[in-house]
Amino acid sequence: MEEIQYVGEHLWPGRIGHFAILTAFVAALLAAFAYFKATQRRETPTEYTGWRSLGRGAFITHGAAVFTAIGVIFYIMINRFFEYQYVWAHVSEELPFKYIFAAFWEGQEGSFLLWMFWHVILGFVLLRFGRSWETSTLAVVALVEAVISSMIVGIYFGGGEGAFKLGSSPLMMLRETMAAPIFANAEYVKLIKGNGLNPLLQNYWMTIHPPTLFLGFASTTIPFAFAIAGLWMRRHEDWLRPALSWALFSGAILGTGILMGGAWAYEALSFGGYWAWDPVENMSLVPWLVLIGGIHTNLVARSTGHSIRSTYLFYILSFVLVVYSTFLTRSGVLGETSVHAFTEMGLEWQLVAFIAIFLLMGGILLGARYKGIPAPAKEEATSSKEFWMFIGSLVLFFSAILITGSTSLPVYNKIMQFFDPTFQGRVIADPIPHYNKYQLWIGVFIGLLSGMGQYLRFREVNWAKNRGRFAAHLGGAAAVAMILTFLTTQWIEAKAWQYWTLLFAGIFTVITNLDYLVSFLRGNLKAGGSVMSHMGFGIMIVGIMASGLNQRVISNNPFIMEGLIEGADDESLRRNILLFKDNPMIMSGYEVTYTDDTLDVYTRTYTVNFKRKDAEGKILEEFDLHPNVLYDKSFTKIAASNPSTKHYLKKDIFTHIASLPQVEIDMEMRQQREDSLNYKVHEVLPYSTETFLDTVELRDQDTSLVKTYSLTLEEIIRNPTHPDYHPEAGDLAVGARIRVHRDDEDSTYTVEPMVALRGQLLYSYPVQINELSTRVRLNEEVFERVFTMEEELNYQEFNLAPGQQTTFGGNTITFQGFNRNPQHSNYIPEEGDLAVGASMLVQTPDGSQYPVEPIFLIRQGQPLNIKSEIEELGIHVRFPVLDPKTEQAKLLLAMAAPREAAIPIDVATDSLRSDYIVLEAIEFPGINFFWLGSIMMMLGMAVSMGYRMSQKRPA
């Protein structure tokens, strides 16, 4: 086949990008190798510095290459080079600039680059401040970078179908990734446009959540690198110090990243909660749990020399679990068990290799060095802090194992099916209770341990002396916590004893830590971070219990719900309420009204008013919520429904649009519905009434109802308005005020339908009368009836100077002068217009006077004129030429008999209302405790890290 010479493709960014990614890959391998050699030769200074320089050069080159690749991708995205597959898939013409970052990391390749970016930044910190740890830790970081780079190099070995693919490049041309007839066109670039960012992801969380989470992921690499370095160089005690600061940093950032995911789910997605035990959520939580376990054993190891082995194990596993989570979320193995949608890149085996490399590296190294790792011969005493901290770490690890096990069920199924294709995959029938029932006990243990542990001392110093004090504080705290737990259960309902226990454990932690802070620390910040984190944990538990157990769907309406399905008595499942526009509904003490909606490009925002009234009907409280829906580009479906939440100190009220009428979702459907209505034309003379009969067939009976309608045409409106009509220059619009009455209804309805002619297109704006299920619109023939056609007019020419008079059709016409600021209903001024009005006065023989002012206009060098009309007299006036020399105006006048024709009005009496929303509203009490507690947890870690780093390094 002949090679097509494509026009308009930008090939050079792709070439630079490919080169940069390849460089990043090779430089990372080289850096890993050089740093490895440097570490091995650390006893011989000359060799060491030589290899180290090479390693540094290679790592810096790698960093520069990563930055270049990211820069190139941003460049092609900002310039909308849709010939690139990545740009086409993630950006569209209309995507606002603020979402470019979100679009960048929406795709797998972009998020890999984001991950690498953070490794480079953290690597640079190690390079600058790592001292004796630089070569060994960076060897590990560089190797990790090499493996991740390999995911995006996009090199093919072999050819054809069976080609082995190493990585998937983000810089592929669209035509290389798919076959489509459009690529037969050499100028296809001009014709394509991008898919754009998934509308669900178009919000600011998508801009801040992934970078934080990936910084969290990247930061777990550093404690891992220190663990490997410590094992490698047998510096089993030295590594604990720097690793601890890094682990605290990682714990705080990764935790924040996970929380942001929860906050996003709660604030912006319609999940109706912040945590759903979704596999993707679980697999970002698990490395964090193990890391927190590691931090605790690390502290024990620093203070007592116990638990060094477990610290190694935890830091290694934490990183390996990050990689495992990458595998789960990116390989597509989760499939139908996750609500998150993921692309398959065809890199499953590469991801498996990623896990295997680092699991084996850590495992083999730990196994080989295990015997040599120092461990005190004397075991920890049961009354020592280290004993209980170690138990706590084990509990966290245990929790991580349970979550990983349940989440990995699809992997287990895949493996079983590999050996036995008939194997039926297993699933967890009801995931949320499944996870909750185990994690509840983990929460209880952690709560009790972190409360009690604070009072204990490392190596049980002065235990005999302090025993009494310990018991007193513990007993006191337990008593206070019990009272508080009881009081809390008066506020939130906790029906089972298990919940009471967890609530007690949470409150106990808060009390003991508070007591510890006051009685023992007395403002000493050494353990301030720890107190803050553990108190935060306790408060978070209370928040989880309050908002989780007592979350209440308040959008259930007993009238609609009953008796529709036999046997379905589960009222809690009926979560949605139907709200007709302007019809208030009572739900859970609120009077809720859907009052308004506005459309801005693709987003339709609804206003839902909430009122709380007292017995006399006085309004105690009133607020509006604004949930919105986002249409897709074709306006045929809803791409996203975004919630709106009212925050109180004590609770939140969360609402979102669960559904809309089909005609509001799909504009094609709306048109079809409009076309299918049974419109009938009625000719009505101005100021008169027309009556007609409408027959309604009654179903199941051989009878029909006859109803009498009357239509009164009150006025023809030349400058009509309608909520959906936005006037534009050059529009020709007409409306009518029509009074509609049906004999079986007491009220009369006044409607103002309109039609507008814009260019060649006719737009009709009908009006719905919901009470009568009737829709009224103006027939398009109204134009001919209302407007006199230009061709029927016989214009006479007059050339007048200001002040001159003439007669026309028996009327006296006075040309009063020029108006530099003319006003006219059909004239919308524009920048650069030169407009002059000819002010005229028309006096009829009987003495009545009519002012009229046609306009002469020069717009963009084109002479134009705008007609004026005196409807009562049927006089039409144009002002086509202004002679600057003589200062005379050329005026055209014509006369036509005033129109008194009947107006055709279309009425459909079978139009059902479609102005409603289906709303879901949930009350979350005490959710602020959850946020407060979890933020305290993260801040506590940051404080601890700051404290550890401010202490002097050992010489």
Added chain:
Amino acid sequence: MKKIHFVAIAMIVVAIALLVNAAGDMSTYATFQQASTLDQKVKIAGQLAKDKEMVYNPEKDPNYFSFFIRDADGEERQVVLLAAKPQDFELSEQIVVTGKMEGDQFIATDLLMKCPSKYKDEEIYIKSEKSAQAG
């Protein structure tokens, strides 16, 4: 033996106990046939029967949505979801419903859809005139 070993053994015991217990939470995807004999919540994976009627009338009841799915045995049954109709429902390739049989109907409390990925959409949008939206 160290105390820590006791703790470790205790945890392993608890873990095994929990795993045995958890086995009850796991199930394979059931068929309608099995669901009608069991009096408990089951999960059924199937395909939407696109030729059969789909009912969602929010004017009548915003929490009633019914449709037909075909299970692994090819049996087609009506499923009633007591919630609003999910977005993009018609596009789903595979549907997993959780619930119970009630007579001839399967009453679902939860529904998961597997949709063709948004990114794999191999349709190339051609630039077109901004289509006028009729009011």
